[in-house]
Amino acid sequence: MKWTLILFLGSSLAVTTLGWTYHYSQKTMNWTQARRWCQTDYTDMVVIQNQTENNYLVSKLPNRTRSPYYWIGITKNHMNENWTWIGNNSTWVGEQSWAVNEPNNNHSNEFCVEIYVNTGPNRGKWNDEKCALQKYAVCYKAQCNATSCGRGRCQEMIENITCLCEPGFKGDRCQTAMECPPLSQPDNGYLSCSGGNLTFNSTCRFKCYPGFLIIGPPDVICTVTGVWSGPRPICTSYKQALLAVVGCGALSAFCCICFCWMKHRKRKKLAQVRQPEEATSPSNEAQG
Secondary structure, eight states, rough: OOOEEEEEEEEEEEEOOOSSSEEEEESSHHHHHHHHHHHHSSSSOOOOHHHHHHHHHHHOOOOOOSOOOOEEEESSSSSOOOOEEEETTOOOOOOTOOTTTTOTTTTTTEEEEEEEEOOSSSTTTTEETTTSSBEEEEEEOOOOOOTTTEEEEEEEEEEEEEEEEEEEEEEEOOEEEEOOOOOOTTTEEEEEEEOOOTTTOOEEEEEEEEEEEEESEEEEEOOOOOOOOOOEEEEEHHHHHHHHHHOOOOHHHHHHHHHHHHHHHHHHHHHHHHHHHHHHHHHHHOOO
């Protein structure tokens, strides 16, 4: 169920959701001080990944009728650089992000960005500003931690977290290993699996009863897609194996004989073609 809770925390306000938490100051500071304040008490200055997040953030911030507004975590060091979000080096800038005629770099050193939270047409838009100006800070506190996703990478989303699972794992928290279907016992043999399970990276080994010979690789591995690797081996009697070898040998010999016979026949045919040509050659005619 969607819920929102506003907490008063000393000199700051926090907007709490099921995912990350947004926090904003009640005191103004320059951009560098604002980021330091965010890193000290929370995770970092707010980073916006798309327009939906941008709109959501604005909906949770209190309205202000005029400057100062709120610093956000996008900046650059030089005029010709791209705008870059702190922390993740993203250069996302939406088509609707900037206010009209912004960014204008009005004083040739407007390398920080504020977000408008007024009620006019510029609500939620960005404006480049001098980093030394005094504005309020907007921070976020990550909800992801080392245990959020068992075998995956935790990604913050609006009102939720998403786990990007490592290959071979699944589940909303990457807590379950991929499973391969059960294997049937081979005829004239048996199999054993490592750890007794059929999950990702486990190995099953086929073995034959005495008097039988295994044909094919004896081991199969459960892959990341939940499919067993390679063909299943079979157990065959030594007599059948010997007959198979003899049969293969006979077939190979027959193929070799056929090949040699065809090659010999081709050479003989070429020789027959050359004899008439030699008989009518200019040297023979001159001798005549």
